[in-house]
Amino acid sequence: MEKSPPKDKKHRSVFKHDSKPVEQKPDCSKQARKKRADVRNFNDLYDACEGVDCVIHAAAYGMSGSEQLHKKEIQSVNIEGTGVVLEVCKQRNIPRLIYTSSVNVVFAGQTIIDGDEASLTYFPIDQQVNEYSRTKSIAEQMILAANGSPLAGGGKLYTCALRSPGIYGPEEQRHLPRLALNIERGLFAVRFGDPGALMNWVHVKNLVQAHILAAEALTLEKNYIAGGQAYFIHDNEKVNLFEWLSPLFEGLGVRKPWIRIPVFLVRISAIFMENLHYVLCPIVEITPPITRHEVLNVSCMHTFKINKARAHLGYSPKKYTFADCVDHYLKQNPKKRNFFLLKCFLWTVFLIGLVIVLINFPEIVKFLWEIWESYVGILQ
Numbered sequence: 001m002e003k004s005p006p007k008d009k010k011h012r013s014v015f016k017h018d019s020k021p022v023e024q025k026p027d028c029s030k031q032a033r034k035k036r037a038d039v040r041n042f043n044d045l046y047d048a049c050e051g052v053d054c055v056i057h058a059a060a061y062g063m064s065g066s067e068q069l070h071k072k073e074i075q076s077v078n079i080e081g082t083g084v085v086l087e088v089c090k091q092r093n094i095p096r097l098i099y100t101s102s103v104n105v106v107f108a109g110q111t112i113i114d115g116d117e118a119s120l121t122y123f124p125i126d127q128q129v130n131e132y133s134r135t136k137s138i139a140e141q142m143i144l145a146a147n148g149s150p151l152a153g154g155g156k157l158y159t160c161a162l163r164s165p166g167i168y169g170p171e172e173q174r175h176l177p178r179l180a181l182n183i184e185r186g187l188f189a190v191r192f193g194d195p196g197a198l199m200n201w202v203h204v205k206n207l208v209q210a211h212i213l214a215a216e217a218l219t220l221e222k223n224y225i226a227g228g229q230a231y232f233i234h235d236n237e238k239v240n241l242f243e244w245l246s247p248l249f250e251g252l253g254v255r256k257p258w259i260r261i262p263v264f265l266v267r268i269s270a271i272f273m274e275n276l277h278y279v280l281c282p283i284v285e286i287t288p289p290i291t292r293h294e295v296l297n298v299s300c301m302h303t304f305k306i307n308k309a310r311a312h313l314g315y316s317p318k319k320y321t322f323a324d325c326v327d328h329y330l331k332q333n334p335k336k337r338n339f340f341l342l343k344c345f346l347w348t349v350f351l352i353g354l355v356i357v358l359i360n361f362p363e364i365v366k367f368l369w370e371i372w373e374s375y376v377g378i379l380q
Helices: 042-048 065-069 071-091 131-145 175-184 204-216 246-252 263-280 292-299 307-313 322-332 340-360 362-379
Strands: 012-014 036-038 054-057 096-102 112-115 158-164 166-168 190-192 201-203 229-232 259-261 302-304
Touching: 036 042, 042 071, 054 071, 054 204, 065 071, 065 131, 071 096, 071 131, 096 131, 096 204, 131 158, 131 229, 158 204, 166 175, 166 204, 175 246, 175 322, 190 263, 190 292, 201 204, 204 307, 229 307, 246 322, 263 292
Parallel strands: 054 096, 096 158, 112 302, 158 229, 166 201, 190 259
Antiparallel strands: 012 036
8 A cells, every 4th residue: 555654664665575486376375574674775675575576666755744745755765766676676586566656647636537547648747736746657657667677687577557546444544544633623614626526536455456466467377468557546436525525524523514615715725834834844844734736636526447457457346435444543533632722723824824815916816806796796
């Protein structure tokens, strides 16, 4: 599963050891041995990969929270680390490499309805609004370009990439806790974006299934069908984020948002909070409640087909519910938190920032006034 590593053990990757030759189907009944290594350190990875014949590269940094704004570290882990993984595979004669990628390599706020791998090209890297998406795109292209590369001891390296959307599951530690925290803080008190916007999610067990199938599809037995290929992977369901989060709102005892505000206001606040983060970072690190990239993810329609994964890998996602994950989360975190003072502070900062922006950019005031006149005209 793609995730940012814990703070006390940064940028480490876990490798599964399997001594079977590549022509044979991997024996998943064997117990995995685990070693930890810095994904950017060649010697660490080289030692960790002894006896390995397949690497699943899931180490990444900068997916959510304040980490999204740590550009140098994101580049170091996601790009340089991927280069190290590739080199280790070549020197260790590891013939299979699977990269846990992201739908963000093709999405950056544009409408996508049932997109597939053949019709969607990489979104221009210089137009990506966040460093994570940019580096994931570069890393995926590095991985796929390496397909067919010679190994040091002979043979070839076969690679593929699995593009996942948001990941959820009972022990998922990135999306659900952050969403719950922001709901309790009152930051989901309003709706924004296209009310009919849909997106995909993937349960961690479905994503694991896809990785196992991809490992098999990079063998001679499967005619290396996945070599050099990218696949969209999700639960084969389309959901509206605010409706999908209903079990979480109910579980936290918070009313679902019903007031709708323009997307550009949320985007302005995200820009303001990101810049505030950079200004205060030398003194204290403030996690932005929402970033520009998250605004795009929530407000824009973007759905994908999994037909290629079905055909090549035999991928067949099972049915899971977000409500079950919420129940598990609430059992692990039963204590309700009160963020009244924090809510007051954040809304005050938002309003002050909005006033500053409106004073300095009169064209925004004109735009708002035109929207208001249109709204009044509809009511009349």
